[in-house]
Amino acid sequence: MINLADFDKRLKDWYYVEGRNFSSNIYIRIKDNDILFIDTGGPGTNLLKYIESVSDKPRISIILTHGHWDHTGGLIELYNKGIEADIYVHRDDVEFYVSILRDKPFIDLSNMERIFIYGDEYKVIHTPGHTPGSICIIWDNNIFTGDTVFRDGWFGRTDFPGGSSDTLKRSISELRKINVENLFPGHMTPVIGDAKKHIQLAYDYIMAYL
Ligand SMILES: [Zn+2]
Numbered sequence: 001m002i003n004l005a006d007f008d009k010r011l012k013d014w015y016y017v018e019g020r021n022f023s024s025n026i027y028i029r030i031k032d033n034d035i036l037f038i039d040t041g042g043p044g045t046n047l048l049k050y051i052e053s054v055s056d057k058p059r060i061s062i063i064l065t066h067g068h069w070d071h072t073g074g075l076i077e078l079y080n081k082g083i084e085a086d087i088y089v090h091r092d093d094v095e096f097y098v099s100i101l102r103d104k105p106f107i108d109l110s111n112m113e114r115i116f117i118y119g120d121e122y123k124v125i126h127t128p129g130h131t132p133g134s135i136c137i138i139w140d141n142n143i144f145t146g147d148t149v150f151r152d153g154w155f156g157r158t159d160f161p162g163g164s165s166d167t168l169k170r171s172i173s174e175l176r177k178i179n180v181e182n183l184f185p186g187h188m189t190p191v192i193g194d195a196k197k198h199i200q201l202a203y204d205y206i207m208a209y210l
Contacts, residue, residue, distance in 0.1 A: 001015045001016070001017055001028070001050065002015060002016045002017075002018070003015055004016050004027075004190075007182075007190070007192045008181075008182060008192055008193075010140065010141070011142070011182075013029055013030050013031055014027065014028070014029050015027070015028040015029075015030065015050075016028070016184070016190065017041065017050075018189075019041060019070070019186070019187055021042075022042045022070050023041040023042035023044070023045055023070055023073075024039045024040075024041055024042070024068075024070050024071040024146075024147075024186045024187060025039065025041075025184070025185065025186055025187060025190075026038070026039055026040060026041045026045070026047075026074070027039065027144060027184055028050055030054055031118045031119075031120070032118070033054060033055040033058050033059075034054070034058050034059040034060075034061070034118050035050065035051055035054045035058050035059070035060055035061070036061045036062070036063070036117055036118065037050075037060075037061070037062045037063070037074075038062075038063045038065065038137060038144045038184075039063075039064060039065055039071040039072075039074075039146065039186060040062060040064070040071065040072055040073065040074025040075055041070070041071070041073065041074045042069060042070045042071075042073040042074065043069065043073030043074070043076050043077075044073070045073065045074035045077070046077065047074045047077060047078060048077060048078075048081070048083070051083070059086075059118070060078075060083065060084070060085035060086070061085065061086045061087075061088070061117045061118070062075070062085050062086070062087045062088065063088045063089075063115075063117075063122070063137055063144075064087065064088065064089040064093070064098070065134060065135055065136070065137070065144065065145070065146025065147070065148075065186055066090070066093050066097075066130060066131045066133060066134040066135070066146050066147060067089065067093030067094065067096060067097030067098040067131060067133060068097060068131065068147065068160075069097070071146065071147075071186060072097070072098050072100070072101075075087070075100055075101070076100060079100065079104070086107060086117075087101065087104075087105075087106040087107065088106070088107045088109055088115060089101065089106050089107075089108070089109060089133070090108070090109045090110050090126065090132075090133030090134070090135050091106075091108040091109075091110050091133065092110065092128070092131075092132040092133030093131050093132065093133030093134070094106060094108075094133070095133075096131060096132055096133065096161070096162045097131065097162075109124050109126075109133075109135055110126070110133070112124050120139065121139075122137050122138065122139050123137070123138040123139075124136075124137060125137075125138065125174070125175070125178070126171075127145075127146075127148045127168075127171035127172075127174070127175065128164070128167045128168075128171060129148065129156065129158060129163065129164055129165070129166075129167040129168020129169070129170070129171045129172070130146070130147045130148055130155075130156030130157065130158060130160075130163055130168060131147075131160070131162050131163065132162045134146055134147065134148055134156070134171070136148055136175065138178065138180065141179070141180055141181040141182065142180060142181070142182045142183075142184060142195075143175075143178065143180040143182070143183055143184065143195060144184045145175075145183060145184065145185050145186065146185070146186045147185075147186045147187065148168070148171060148172065148175070149172060149175060149183070149185060149198070149199055149202045150185040150186075150187060150188045150198075150202070151183065151185060151188050151189060151190075151191045151198050152188075152198065152201065153198065153201035153202050153204065153205040154188065154202065154205075155168065155172060155202045155205065155206050156168065158210070165206070165210040168206060168210075169203075169206055169207065169210070172199065172202050172203045172206055173203060175199050175203075176196070176199055176200055176203055179196070180195045180196065180199075181193055181194075181195055181196075182195055183195035183198055183199070
């Protein structure tokens with residue numbers, strides 16, 4: 001678990017678990033005795049390890065950037081062990097992908113522009129294209145992009161069911177208007193300080209190649 005404050009001291013309380021093999025990156029915010037995850041990694045991820053490091057009975061919140069199993073598979077362990085968490089996800093991806101969530105409660109992000117978790121505000125931007133219910137999350141000057149945009153101009157695949165390259169073009173175009181400094185993608189390493197440049201590059205590449 002990497003402390004993101006080592007890269008930008010405004011990211012106090014934020015941590016990063018690098019995705020390996022078929023697991024996404026996981027971003028963690030530990031606030032007092034509570035824990036927030038942005039994405040859970042794949043099915044083999046041991047989220048409990050992080051949860052137990054916070055306190056005996058922390059509140060647990062999980063924002064899913066989209067429904068693909070390499071971002072949501074970590075939920076399986078929590079469900080198997082009967083651990084309760086508030087799960088924030090766009091309903092389009094629950095219908096499409098997250099079968100594990102279909103009969104469980106979740107907080108639908110489809111009509112929400114902002115959410116409040118442990119007293120902090122997070123902006124929600126619907127960015128379909130990689131999947132119908134993909135979202136990006138903004139906290140302060142940071143954007144968490146899931147599989148919509150990565151570093152160095154890479155962008156999410158659109159050849160999975162529910163993907164659309166025209167829709168992804170529109171979503172990335174919209175992201176260019178947002179003022180952010182740091183970019184935390186679902187795969188590959190984070191971008192510290194140059195977020196807008198990398199979003200623009202993704203836009204240039206998707207317009208040129210898709
Ligand atoms: Zn994905």
